[in-house]
Amino acid sequence: MADVEIPKQHKAIIYDEPGKASVKITEVDTPEPGPGEVLVKLTHSGVCHSDLSVMKNSWIQTILPHPTQAGQIGGHEGVGTIVKLGIGAEASGCKLGDRVGIKWIMSACLTCGAENICDNLKISGYYSPGTFQQYALSPANYVTPIPEGLDSATAAPFLCAGVTVYSALKRSNAKAGQFVVIVGAGGGLGHLAVQIASRGMGLRVIGLDTTLKKDFVLSLGAEQFFDFTAHSQSELISQIHTATRSTSRRGGSAAEGAHAVLVVSSALAAYESAALMLRKGGTVVAVGVPEGESVGVKNLGAGIVAGKCLSFVGSAVGNRAEASEVLDMAARGVVTTKFEVEGMDKLESVFERMEKGELLGRVVLDLQA
Ligand SMILES: [Zn+2]
Ligand SMILES: [Zn+2]
Structure with a gap:
């Protein structure tokens, strides 16, 4: 794959006033992948009810330990292409140009045997920058391969909901x-x-x-x-x-x-x-x-x-094997997602509709529009 030009800054959606349903589009610095990390150019991100709960601090002391910090970039159903590899990232089998997904669990220790209840897990969109942005980092060993033939917008909701x-x-x-x-x-x-x-x-x-x-x-x-x-x-x-x-x-x-x-x-x-x-x-x-x-x-x-x-x-989310199994069902056409695509500027109204129970299926943001 030819070198892709990576901008110094990119568009991201932040929770500007956590506790309220309020978001803001801003420009943030595009990070460099560290050792074992990859930089993913995201094209799509699903919008999950958990994003709403994280933004509004609805889960403090039940699921999440701390209130969400102002400026948090939310999102955890991201799909995109690997555009840069950190040192050693290829050891996980990642290549430039691979289409991959980023899930709610952004990383886990992978030694305790239970990814979704790992004590050291990092959550995408909660204290780690999430997928409501155009470029995101991920550990190379934790990205989810997206099957060929499954388009990115369709794949996104499977990464959390599926x-x-x-x-x-x-x-x-x-x-x-x-x-x-x-x-x-x-x-x-x-x-x-x-x-x-x-x-x-x-x-x-x-x-x-x-x-x-x-x-x-x-x-x-x-x-x-x-x-x-x-x-x-x-x-x-x-x-x-x-x-x-x-x-x-x-x-x-x-x-x-x-x-x-x-x-x-x-x-x-x-x-x-x-x-x-x-x-x-x-x-x-x-x-x-x-x-x-x-x-x-x-x-x-x-x-x-x-x-x-x-x-x-x-039951809370799932592990990497389950993510691949369900994406395989999607690629074979056994299951499909009902979704509508919206621009980044529509996220706040999407959350409003979600709160009212008006969404039929999923909303997927087009992050490059
Ligand atoms: Zn663990
Ligand atoms: Zn979710």
Whole structure:
């Protein structure tokens, strides 16, 4: 690849007043890659609900230890091309011109065995400059290769939303042919979860969201859809039990309830219904994080968990292997992203729409426009 001209400065979007939904476009110095690092010219970055939470300091003391610093460059679903290698970076197999992704986990120690809960992980867009900018550094051993034939804008949402729900579905232990309820099925995470679960993993999906998203969710592979705002909790639970009733085996009684419930919504009410939707031995997977103070969840106490042999597991993003697996599903056309492309100047309004729950699928920023 011919040398690319790298500008001294480039455009970046910063959180100018963390705590509020406020961003500013500015020029920052383009950094030099250090030993083992690569410089990536980013073309696209997805916008994730976590970016909103980081910007607004909604997760302090639940997920993140410190308030976000003013001037933070957010973003963690970046795709671009390697334009410069630091000393030794090629040892990781990176070459100039490789198309790669930068994820929420920007780096991990890679020796403790659990990338997503590593004590030494760095987060892209939180105390490390993120992907809402035209050039970003990454450790060479932590970039995610983007499969050939998968365009960059389509790939971006898989780097956080896609890997997160794929990893969470694996942790649900649900097997092909079993029922999974996805709460928040029409959102950025949910719309990928529905496809990965149904088309990628052979699960029978029941989507929950608002009626506005019904046709969309059904078009993605969900077998059934319920509006979780239009019914009382008991109505919803009974609809799900009916929908998941298995034919009885000879001599046995019919089982009902989902094998797993994947909560990608950040509404506390979603967790309050989750255990009630399960059959015995089922699993609730927590992905969406309710904002504010961490509180206990009604209907998910020790009694029901023990009595029905339920599991309540958490799942946060995923590892590098899972990122590659889910990108491979995308490259094979098993799953696609519903997204709209916006310019960098639209980020603040994108966050506003996200807060109101108005986004259908994902927004991807075009960083070079
Ligand atoms: Zn570690
Ligand atoms: Zn994210």
